Amino acid sequence: MLNLVHKCLFTRGKVRQVDFSSVRCGKFKFSNGGAFSKNSVDTGKSEIPSCRKLSFFENLKGLVCWDRAQRLHEFVDQQHRALGPIFRMHIGAVTALFINSPESYQRIFKLEGPTPQNFVPEAWTLYNQMRQCPRGLLFMNGGEWLNNRRMLNKFFLKPYAAKEIIFTSCENEAVKLCNNWKLFADAGEIIPDLEKKLYLWSIEVMVSALVGKTWDLHREEFSSDLEILAENLHQVFVQSARLSFLPAKLIMRFQFPVWRKFVRVMDTSQNVAKGVVHKISKISDNGLFDLMRDSGIPDENLVAIIADLIIAAGDTTTYSTQWALYLLATHQDVQEKLFDISRSNSPQEIINNSYVKGILRESLRLYPTAPFLMRSLPEDSIIEGYKINKGELMIMSMYSSGRDNNNFPEASEFNPLRWTRDSRNKYEKVTNPLGTLPFAAGARSCVGKKVAETQIALTISKLVKTFRITCDNAEKVKMILHLISVPSEPLKLRLTTRSK
Ligand code: HEM
Numbered sequence: 001m002l003n004l005v006h007k008c009l010f011t012r013g014k015v016r017q018v019d020f021s022s023v024r025c026g027k028f029k030f031s032n033g034g035a036f037s038k039n040s041v042d043t044g045k046s047e048i049p050s051c052r053k054l055s056f057f058e059n060l061k062g063l064v065c066w067d068r069a070q071r072l073h074e075f076v077d078q079q080h081r082a083l084g085p086i087f088r089m090h091i092g093a094v095t096a097l098f099i100n101s102p103e104s105y106q107r108i109f110k111l112e113g114p115t116p117q118n119f120v121p122e123a124w125t126l127y128n129q130m131r132q133c134p135r136g137l138l139f140m141n142g143g144e145w146l147n148n149r150r151m152l153n154k155f156f157l158k159p160y161a162a163k164e165i166i167f168t169s170c171e172n173e174a175v176k177l178c179n180n181w182k183l184f185a186d187a188g189e190i191i192p193d194l195e196k197k198l199y200l201w202s203i204e205v206m207v208s209a210l211v212g213k214t215w216d217l218h219r220e221e222f223s224s225d226l227e228i229l230a231e232n233l234h235q236v237f238v239q240s241a242r243l244s245f246l247p248a249k250l251i252m253r254f255q256f257p258v259w260r261k262f263v264r265v266m267d268t269s270q271n272v273a274k275g276v277v278h279k280i281s282k283i284s285d286n287g288l289f290d291l292m293r294d295s296g297i298p299d300e301n302l303v304a305i306i307a308d309l310i311i312a313a314g315d316t317t318t319y320s321t322q323w324a325l326y327l328l329a330t331h332q333d334v335q336e337k338l339f340d341i342s343r344s345n346s347p348q349e350i351i352n353n354s355y356v357k358g359i360l361r362e363s364l365r366l367y368p369t370a371p372f373l374m375r376s377l378p379e380d381s382i383i384e385g386y387k388i389n390k391g392e393l394m395i396m397s398m399y400s401s402g403r404d405n406n407n408f409p410e411a412s413e414f415n416p417l418r419w420t421r422d423s424r425n426k427y428e429k430v431t432n433p434l435g436t437l438p439f440a441a442g443a444r445s446c447v448g449k450k451v452a453e454t455q456i457a458l459t460i461s462k463l464v465k466t467f468r469i470t471c472d473n474a475e476k477v478k479m480i481l482h483l484i485s486v487p488s489e490p491l492k493l494r495l496t497t498r499s500k
Pocket residue numbers: 005006007118137138139149308309310312313314316317320369370373374438439440441443444445446447448449451452453
């Protein structure tokens with residue numbers, strides 16, 4: 001589930017409500033009275049463009065405008081068009097710099113230092129303090145984070161020691177998902193509860209990799225725990241999204257129902273996830289769990305790290321896969337090409353196929369699961385020619401740069417072929433590939449990138465090989481923010497079994 005690791009809305013205690021200034025986004029008119037002011041800043045260049053600070057009452061009004069807050073990415077994109085690649089905005093008690101230029105992203109990741117700080121939702125930090133429970137990588141900082149991160153990099157990134165195990169799990173779970181979904185195809189039904197089914201699938205991939213070879217013998221023993229976990233992770237996500245636009249400290253102090261519900265689902269997810277890891281520890285057979293235990297991760301960290309890995313994988317993979325399926329269902333030509341590739345290539349070839357990679361990149365470019373990435377720099381630095389103070393919050397606007405025609409000609413088109421390389425080894429229709437960084441970059445980038453890519457590529461190709469997928473939603477589904485990017489309405493996907 002996650003997260004703002006999967007970070008989009010801000011936290012770290014303070015950031016909360018957003019100034020939706022006077023910009024029209026689709027049919028929404030965000031009003032703050034209009035004018036952008038130029039705040040005087042101590043900068044290298046002149047002044048960083050800025051939205052004017054909201055009054056107390058405007059902030060208060062903003063707090064209840066959930067509907068507007070869900071469109072923050074569109075608002076920020078509009079602001080970039082009006083103000084350029086960097087602007088300052090006041091959000092509640094916090095001021096942040098929004099940046100959308102790929103060159104600056106590169107510079108920020110270069111200057112972020114060896115242990116970049118992570119930003120997680122305020123409600124999560126409060127929960128962790130309240131329960132005093134050890135948590136995984138997402139919640140670590142400094143030296144503790146670095147030690148554990150180095151260890152996990154070896155399994156998941158370089159040299160990717162878990163490659164075979166992950167591949168096998170992704171392949172098996174893709175087959176199982178297809179078999180389960182045949183029922184809906186045969187009945188001519190829209191896939192019911194698509195989101196929850198994908199949560200379960202994504203958790204099963206991680207758990208099966210952790211267990212290893214004997215997973216199929218134990219699947220049944222885990223099924224009720226994993227169902228509970230999938231349901232609760234989904235709920236943690238829903239409740240966290242609600243809390244992200246509210247003053248969490250206040251809500252906690254007065255024990256509002258939304259806080260109590262959030263705590264309930266957090267408790268259940270933590271307890272069930274840790275229980276699942278304990279169970280895995282007893283049966284793991286050359287699985288990822290054994291690899292990690294034997295690598296020297298201290299026992300007191302192991303359970304928390306693994307439980308949070310399962311959690312971190314859940315929502316990101318679920319929603320990224322939903323967007324990929326949505327795009328395939330609404331672009332039959334791309335789906336047919338994927339079908340051709342899927343029936344004439346082995347799974348191993350599929351994950352290396354450039355068109356399949358193009359589908360993933362396009363889908364994460366147009367619908368970045370984490371539309372905002374946050375960083376602060378350890379030293380005063382110059383970004384976009386301006387002096388940026390050490391520790392200042394910077395938010396990289398991935399949604400905006402990913403849909404910028406300057407980075408991606410005809411940026412709103414879903415075109416997997418744009419990522420094909422020409423004879424000079426240049427991408428066909430990509431001016432600046434760094435305009436899309438769905439897994440971020442640098443030391444703190446997503447540790448599960450390869451797992452996610454393998455999992456999504458094998459699953460969409462298996463589904464398309466078995467079914468023709470169509471979308472029954474009457475209108476174009478929009479992207480809204482619930483911590484991460486989610487569809488504005490449930491996707492209605494219909495499957496028709498392809499003839500052999
Ligand atoms: C398409 C799916 C996914 C997307 C789009 C995604 C995206 C991200 C992003 C943007 C970050 C933050 C990086 C930063 O701020 O620099 C992140 C961090 C993280 N992700 Fe993912 N992620 C995905 C899947 C996964 C999976 C499958 C796992 C687990 C196997 C995972 C585990 C993590 C962890 C543990 C972190 C924190 C890393 C750290 O703090 O060092 N993610 N992810």
